Amino acid sequence: MTNDVEMKSEAEELPPFPTVHILQVVKDAQQQHGLRHGDYARYRKYCAAKLERMRKALKFTNTHNCQKRRPAKFAKKWLTIESVQNIQYLNFGIFESERRYAEAMIDKITLEDNPEKSRKRFTMINSLRKAVLHATNLEKIVQESERFDAPTKLEAQAYAAWMRGMCSFESRNWQKASESLKLAKTVYEKLAEATNNTTLSTLFKGRCREIQPQLRLCEFNIAESPGAVGTMTELMELRMQMGEGGDSSVDKLISEMRASATSAEVVTIEWGGMKSTVDDEKAKQVIQEWKQTEIELSQCQTPKEKMALFEKATADTRDAIDKVSDIIRRKSSENADTTVLQSIKAYLEFLKMNGTASRYLAIIENTKSERKSKPQDLLRLYDSVIEIYKEVAETPGAEYDKNLIQAFEVKVEYYRAFRCFYMASSYSALHKYSEAAALFDRTMSRIQDAEGKLKKLKSNTYILNETQSSLTDLKSEVESAKISVRAARLAAAAGDIKTDSEVAKTIDERSLLETVNEWRQWNVRDSLKDKKTIPVASLPPAFIPMPNKPIFFDLAIFHNTMPNVNERLERLQKDRDGQSPKKTAKGGASASSKTSDQPQGEGQQGISGMVSGWFWGKK
Incomplete structure (x- = not known):
């Protein structure tokens, strides 16, 4: 009896935990690690890595029961009320459930892309059941412990109810899904009304909006006559809210409604x-x-x-x-x-x-x-x-x-x-x-x-x-x-209204350097409204052709055979000799000999002879 009294006194002396906003922890992790882009694989890896780090840091690792002549048996270390020494231990229950939920969503996406992989549906349901198991265990610990306050208990209850609703929804158990989702929605609405924090209120209301399409779809499937619950307009709204690839059950329900409405067996x-x-x-x-x-x-x-x-x-x-x-x-x-x-x-x-x-x-x-x-x-x-x-x-x-x-x-x-x-x-x-x-x-x-x-x-x-x-x-x-x-x-x-071409002509946006010698009008008020300015110079400047030294000489011209002009030169020389006989006596023969020798020797060995050794070497 004395030991029991001492244990109770020690439990009463333990300080209460601060408020844990489970939905905020989950949403922050999802937005920062993949779910902003719908990447559930990245989010699952993050949850697994975080759990491994936390188990090592808090020394809360799983064990193996070693038996003689038998392989070691894995023994998972579950979260209990006694093991919750500080507030960080709640993350084990949150992220274990989130990891299983991410695995289920990966299987669901694979099933939608490849409908022939029907076995993926069973693995998805199993993953959701494991997520519900961890979420329910978390709810039980928070509800039974006196160190957690009322908002934390309500959030744990709403989170577990939402996870149970999602598992029943994917299992096509519409009645249980509707009950769980209604409970989660009611709790989140109460939390949104009670809190003064606008960030938390926005999160709670956003979760209620997420639940509404699935809850409405459950009501359609529960009803014996779908027309008694709502019209086709509501179904179309649900289809647009959940997206084109959100859920095939909406299209299936629409087809069932149409089939029930048209009961004719013979179509002609x-x-x-x-x-x-x-x-x-x-x-x-x-x-x-x-x-x-x-x-x-x-x-x-x-x-x-x-x-x-x-x-x-x-x-x-x-x-x-x-x-x-x-x-x-x-x-x-x-x-x-x-x-x-x-x-x-x-x-x-x-x-x-x-x-x-x-x-x-x-x-x-x-x-x-x-x-x-x-x-x-x-x-x-x-x-x-x-x-x-x-x-x-x-x-x-x-x-x-x-x-x-x-x-x-x-x-x-x-x-x-x-x-x-x-x-x-x-x-x-x-x-x-x-x-x-x-x-x-x-x-x-x-x-x-x-x-x-x-x-x-x-x-x-x-x-x-x-x-x-x-x-x-x-x-x-x-x-x-x-x-x-x-x-x-x-x-x-x-002339009161100008067409687009005329307006384009009146607006002159050339630079000042191009119009130094011209007079032009500029509407300053309209230019300030449209934030248009006159540039001083157009940058970069336009390219203009400029003379420059050639990189290669035109050597092909020296391979052309030039015409023989000796007869014309002799005729010209005779004409000059007839006009000035004194000059022809002195230098006529030398001039004719120079002109006759020039095209054969010096002309061909002029520039080509000088350049031939630069590129191909001397012969």
Whole structure:
């Protein structure tokens, strides 16, 4: 009894530990050692190296039980309440759990890149279970020890709950994952409200935002009817929050919702003048997906959600086309009839092109909502839409459906009016007012043609997005734009507005050295606003040609045979002798002899003789 009393008194005398912010320790380590760039391998190496250093420094190393005639058995030294002598011992539980979590994430990334490696899923789950084991042990030590304060206990509880939730989430145990994640979120929200430290409050709220998409996904999977929990809009938001490669379970849930919404067992299409029953499961699923997409579009609130829907549907359609093409190739080699398959493939091609054009229209809608959009950007998108609609009429089997051909001809004319409007807007932005005015007039004529064709095809089922009201709005925009272009054109003719070329001519940015003898005006106020200055000299200076000594002599000229001019020289000498007979008597013969000998001897041995030994040596 006395020993127990002494032990209790010693325990009461031990001072309390300071507050340990577990989430801050984890986030700092992750940001500094790889997870800023998603490098889990680097983070796992850091955790392993840190644990090894800490075990050696605190003399808390693992042991080996040596037995006679048997190999030594590894005995892990676990963290207990008695072994926690100072606050640094908590790092064993934190980083053991983080190391196992990093190993699990490495396996998950490998599984996403290579789905055929299904064994990686088991190793990932085992690593997460070990991480939960260390996190739960840490929570137990902190909760049972009286030396830790309430914030530390709450953080340990939230961290262990989050780790259990992640393990259940990856194991597809949605009920347990939802309970654990809700507990972690509740604790972190309470901690964010209680603390006055803005850094800690930001960390706690950030963890709550990380938990929300996974918690919502658990609720979708738990519900017996997914439509009772939420709409497709929420699923699309979850998909964008978790990223394209965040989790495949979102796409899987979307496919399950679509499959449950379309319960038809037999899918029949009408294309190329014949009705065909679709037997291939992939093609059947894609056709049902497009029917469900038309319903889901009414639930989408933003253009980005529509873009995500069309992108997913077109990607699945491409896969279905590839699969049907393989079947056609295999049956053609067996000399089997592939008429039905060809019709199904053409119908899938039509769905893909129509969906791609609809995706471009969603991009146009999203671009118009942005403030920094330019007419040139919309012009390219409308070009793509028009080209796709032209290709639809050339699809095999489309010629049998007159309604389709007429509808897509109207679609082409409809979007040509919009393309012409944005082309005129582009010319107007470039201050080419004459071209812009002509294009605005052409836009009005295209609008009238499109309106006339739309009125004739009111009951056509292929025309859904093209309406008379949008053409009326476009007409009002064209009229206002024509007025502004006409005013700008008159102002430019009067000299009030200068075009870009004229402005470029007035702004002279040459250096002072180049314009010393010229007078020019410089707008000081505008130059100070734009932070433009006049350079004194252009550096580096421009290169100019300068005479210099040749590096090599032109020796090739001395190999040319010069013409014999002896007869001309003799004739000239006779003429001189006739004019001055006294001089010819004295020096005529010597002059003729010198001139006759010069080209044969001294001329050939002049510069060539002097230079020949410099480069190749003397002979």
